[in-house]
Amino acid sequence: MKHRLSLVLAALATVAVTAVAASAGTAHGGRTYEFRGELLSASSSSVQLQVQGGNHDALKALIGQSQDQSFAVGSSTEVLIYAHGRPVRGSVGDLHQGDDVVVRIRAPRGTSLATLETTAAGTIADHTTPAKHTTGPLFLYVGTVTGPQPDGHVALHVTSGNWRALQSMLGQPLDQTFDTDDGTIYLMWQGKAPTVIDPSLLKAGDRITVRVHASASSTLAQVEATPAAHVGDHEPGNPERES
Secondary structure (H helix, E strand, C coil): CCCHHHHHHHHHHHHHHHHHHHHHHHHCEEEEEEEEEEEEEECCCEEEEEEEECCCCCCCHHEEEEEEEEECCCCCEEEEEEECEEEEECCCCCCCCCEEEEEEECCCCCCCHHHHCCCCCCCEEEEEEEEEHCCCCCEEEEEEECCCCCEEEEEEEEECCCHHHHHHCCCCCCEEEEECCCEEEEEEEEEEEEEEECCHHHCCCEEEECCCCCCCCHHHHHCCCCCCEEEECCCCCCHCCCC
16 A cells, blocks of 8 residues: 555656756757847837847737837847847946847747737847848839749739839839748728738738849849748838938
């Protein structure tokens, strides 16, 4: 009887240890959600930014939501100020409106945006130089979606654009295809407020804008091979006037 009781207690102890280990794994596991954009404001408890890109998990969480979002700052949040490519520890007071900021949050796969916003950021990185998607002059193309979008690309019938885009189009067919990646943000305007959408919502005939930052001397082929910063559906006004 005593032997049987010992076996039961040993089994219960094993279960308890396994549960603790699983709990610890959950606490330290999860995925990194990376939101990149322009800082709108910062305080000791939160940062607000206009999201202009991010990794796949972050942009997926943003689908159907506003481009302007606020994220929690906690006692464990580390602020990094980059200068000449090197990070230096700073504080929220070192963050300034208009800075190019990356907010990284650790959470389980599939976490909702509302939960992400109330989860203290792991790091907030302030880059004095733009991120890769915003490096170089702007090439802005305006046109209509030509059909189903191939994975990792956006197909466009070009009708307008800013000066650099139009110059790159000289002597080229109007139908062009531009590269995208997990950091490309897709926005749809309903009135003046854009919301984040899934690329699959682009429909043939939609008027869209494609923004690519590339070297000023880039050929059209080189611009097309550079992942777009963002794609805008039904963007109001005359965006092609942007320089």
